[in-house]
Amino acid sequence: MTTLLTGKSVSYWIDSTHTAAFQPLDQTVTVDVAIVGGGIAGLTTALLLKQAGKTVAVLESEQIAQGASGHTTAKITTLHQLIYADLIKDLGEDKARLYAASNQAALEKIIHLIQAESIDCDFSHQDAYTFAESADQLGAIKDEVDAALRLGLPASFVQQTHLPFPIAGAIKFEHQAQFHVRKYLLHLAHKIVGDGSYVFEQTRVHTASEGDPCCVKTERGEIQAQNVVVTTNLPILDQGLFFAKTFPKRSYIVGARISSERAPAGMFIGAGEGYRSIRTTPYEDGQLLLIGGEGHKVGSRSDTELAYQALEEYGRQRFNIDTFDYRWSSQDVVSFDKLPYIGKLTPINHRIFVATGFSLWGMTNSMVAAMILTDAILGRPNPWASLYDATRATPFLTRTSLEENLDVGRHWLGDRITALQKSSLAEVGKGEGAILTVDGNQIAVYRDPEGKLEIVSATCSHLGCIVNWNSAEKSWDCPCHGARFTTAGKVVCGPAVHDLEQQPS
Ligand SMILES: Cc1cc2nc3c(=O)[nH]c(=O)nc-3n(C[C@H](O)[C@H](O)[C@H](O)COP(=O)(O)OP(=O)(O)OC[C@H]3O[C@@H](n4cnc5c(N)ncnc54)[C@H](O)[C@@H]3O)c2cc1C
Ligand code: FES
Numbered sequence: 008m009t010t011l012l013t014g015k016s017v018s019y020w021i022d023s024t025h026t027a028a029f030q031p032l033d034q035t036v037t038v039d040v041a042i043v044g045g046g047i048a049g050l051t052t053a054l055l056l057k058q059a060g061k062t063v064a065v066l067e068s069e070q071i072a073q074g075a076s077g078h079t080t081a082k083i084t085t086l087h088q089l090i091y092a093d094l095i096k097d098l099g100e101d102k103a104r105l106y107a108a109s110n111q112a113a114l115e116k117i118i119h120l121i122q123a124e125s126i127d128c129d130f131s132h133q134d135a136y137t138f139a140e141s142a143d144q145l146g147a148i149k150d151e152v153d154a155a156l157r158l159g160l161p162a163s164f165v166q167q168t169h170l171p172f173p174i175a176g177a178i179k180f181e182h183q184a185q186f187h188v189r190k191y192l193l194h195l196a197h198k199i200v201g202d203g204s205y206v207f208e209q210t211r212v213h214t215a216s217e218g219d220p221c222c223v224k225t226e227r228g229e230i231q232a233q234n235v236v237v238t239t240n241l242p243i244l245d246q247g248l249f250f251a252k253t254f255p256k257r258s259y260i261v262g263a264r265i266s267s268e269r270a271p272a273g274m275f276i277g278a279g280e281g282y283r284s285i286r287t288t289p290y291e292d293g294q295l296l297l298i299g300g301e302g303h304k305v306g307s308r309s310d311t312e313l314a315y316q317a318l319e320e321y322g323r324q325r326f327n328i329d330t331f332d333y334r335w336s337s338q339d340v341v342s343f344d345k346l347p348y349i350g351k352l353t354p355i356n357h358r359i360f361v362a363t364g365f366s367l368w369g370m371t372n373s374m375v376a377a378m379i380l381t382d383a384i385l386g387r388p389n390p391w392a393s394l395y396d397a398t399r400a401t402p403f404l405t406r407t408s409l410e411e412n413l414d415v416g417r418h419w420l421g422d423r424i425t426a427l428q429k430s431s432l433a434e435v436g437k438g439e440g441a442i443l444t445v446d447g448n449q450i451a452v453y454r455d456p457e458g459k460l461e462i463v464s465a466t467c468s469h470l471g472c473i474v475n476w477n478s479a480e481k482s483w484d485c486p487c488h489g490a491r492f493t494t495a496g497k498v499v500c501g502p503a504v505h506d507l508e509q510q511p512s
Contacts, residue, residue: 012315014331016479018078019262019288019295020189022333027071027193029200031209032227038062038204040384041223041232043212045071047188047369048362049238050195051377053204059381062203064230065196066223068211068239072192074500075240075369078337080260080284080299082274083117084183085110086135086162087368089147089278090345091154097344100157102394106346107158109391113374118184121191124198128190129289135274136168138177144278145176152178169271170285172325177275185274185286188370213504215244217358234384235359237352238376241340241489242361243501247352250470250502252401253340253364255489258302259314260284262295262333263322270294283321295332298322302367305338306486311479336480338489338500341366349376349395350383360384361397432460440476440483440494449473450510451483453494463496464508474507483507 015022040056042049045067053063065071085107094103121130139148148164155162161181168177196206215223220231242249265287275285277300284299298321301314308314315334322328342348342364352359360383362376375391382389432452435441440453442465449465451474463483465473472487482499483492491500496507 012312012319012331012334014261014263014334016334018260018335018337019290019297019333020079020081020187021073021077023187024189024193027196027206027208029067029071029196029206029208032066032207032225032230035228035231036064036205037220037231038064039232040064040234040236041066041215041221041230042236042238043215043223043243044074044237044239045196045206045208046074046076046238046240046373047072047192048365048373048376049236050192050199051373052236052238052362052380053199053206054195055377055381056384057199057204059385061384063199064205064207064232065199066210066212066225066230067206067208068498070208071196071206072189075337075339076192077189078260078335079188079370080286080297081188081370082133082135082183082185082284082286083114083370084135084180084274085114085160085371086137086178086180086183087366088137088276088282089151091158091160092147092150094345095154095157103154104158105391105394107155107160109375109378109394110368110371111160113371113378114184116374116378117371121186124194126191126194128194129187131185133183133185133272133274133286135180135183136165136177137276137278138168138170138174139278140174142175147278148176148178155180168275169273170275170325171269171271183274185288187288211498211504212239212243215359217356221358233358236380236384237359237361238363239501240338240363241502242352242363243504244352244359244361245470245502246356247348247361247397249340249348249361249363249397250488252348253342255305255338256302256341256367257305257336257338257484257489258299258367259311259318259336260297260299260334261315261318261322261331262297263326263328263331264290264293265296265326265328266293269326270296283318296322296326296328304486305489305491306475306477306484309476309478311336311477315479339367339369340364340489343401347372347376347395348397349379350392350397352397354398363397435460438481440478440481442473442476451476451496451507453481455494460512461494461496462510462512463492464510466507467503468498468505468507469503
């Protein structure tokens with residue numbers, strides 16, 4: 008059934024906060040550490056480094072806290088859907104214990120930071136649940152409870168929750184938390200600036216090279232630094248091959264006002280692939296209910312409005328919602344072995360570091376990254392660094408990684424031959440995007456609601472795959488490593504750092 012989407016197409020976190028408006032880079036700057044990317048990973052790392060006595064410069068291509076971090080569900084929890092039983096099975100109990108301990112320490116550090124700084128960010132303690140709606144998922148839930156308890160996490164098995172529909176069972180973690188992510192991040196950004204440290208917005212980084220000092224080249228000038236940290240979600244530097252060790256996953260959120268009496272206490276996520284993620288946040292005189300899900304590999308789906316429709320339908324059926332106030336989507340980098348990559352860019356780099364692969368659990372994992380990278384730059388030992396080592400042997404041969412990399416190959420080659428969605432400009436309707444082949448070149452054509460055409464090359468500026476149309480966001484999305492571009496070809500998301508080439512209309 009097709010229904011008209013309601014609600015504003017903007018993240019509630021962005022809509023309910025002011026824009027930071029830090030100046031672009033306009034001078035040659037020298038700092039101890041340059042941090043590329045102003046999401047939660049970059050801003051948290053910058054703050055910890057500044058607190059440790061370093062001068063830092065955060066370089067953000069657009070505006071801070073408006074990437075994945077401005078579009079998240081913002082649950083701060085060590086309950087990462089179902090992960091611990093798999094980690095024990097795949098990596099052994101010692102490594103699973105390190106993952107649990109590092110994320111627990113990160114949860115506590117975020118809470119401590121909010122309290123120490125008195126950050127006004129709609130923070131509240133909540134219990135977190137991963138729930139099974141049907142009995143066939145109960146085995147996985149019970150295995151997760153056993154695994155989590157073995158690792159010292161605050162887990163229990165329950166069959167009752169505050170959700171307004173029955174469940175077969177759930178794993179519950181007590182003493183978890185949630186916040187308004189942008190209120191938190193804007194506070195962090197203002198603490199970073201000053202005493203020789205900076206935040207620069209509208210400053211896209213093109214490259215960074217290692218040396219003494221390192222040199223970071225941006226579209227507006229250079230920065231020199233003893234160390235560089237790349238936190239652009241997927242690293243913009245290709246040397247570490249992170250684009251081949253991960254895949255970009257896009258998912259969707261809708262928000263609807265709900266009275267405080269009807270708002271379910273707790274933070275919830277379903278078990279299995281077709282999960283729904285549910286939480287509330289204070290909103291006007293009641294609460295805003297957030298429902299997330301419908302995840303898919305970036306660029307693998309054009310009819311993205313259907314994702315919102317599916318979430319709205321769930322809200323109608325399960326929560327009796329009539330109207331929706333918000334809808335938004337974003338993407339995060341999923342690591343094939345479930346562990347983020349945190350540390351040196353490559354084995355031969357000693358001054359350039361990365362943090363990526365948070366696999367949709369970046370609130371705590373970004374704090375883990377910030378703690379590890381701060382210790383690395385200060386030359387201090389860190390008990391978790393080896394677990395997340397960004398240069399670790401990568402499971403190129405797992406089923407998922409083989410499938411994803413074969414998929415990239417298929418897109419690189421196959422889309423050149425088969426992606427002829429329309430054969431002439433006249434066939435592209437108002438508000439539609441399509442790929443056309445003209446003189447053997449593939450072009451990405453968008454006709455705006457007034458009928459004006461925008462035509463750019465369909466060849467992704469990262470490694471040359473053919474981009475795909477995203478109808479809900481009106482963007483060109485690359486199915487290979489998740490770069491996204493506006494209809495005018497401007498980069499929205501890395502790893503690409505250059506726009507799509509303009510084509511004559
Ligand atoms: C729908 C959704 C729901 C989620 N829910 C949760 C949750 O409930 N709990 C949880 O723990 N995690 C959740 N996550 C995951 C979490 O939001 C992410 O892991 C985290 O926000 C990633 O942070 P980041 O700093 O790595 O990336 P980002 O926030 O994307 O920051 C990267 C920044 O780098 C900038 N950049 C890119 N290229 C350049 C360049 N060339 N030069 C300069 N800057 C550049 C970008 O503009 C961006 O601002 C969710 C993710 C999604 C998509
Ligand atoms: S993002 Fe890598 S080829 Fe497009």
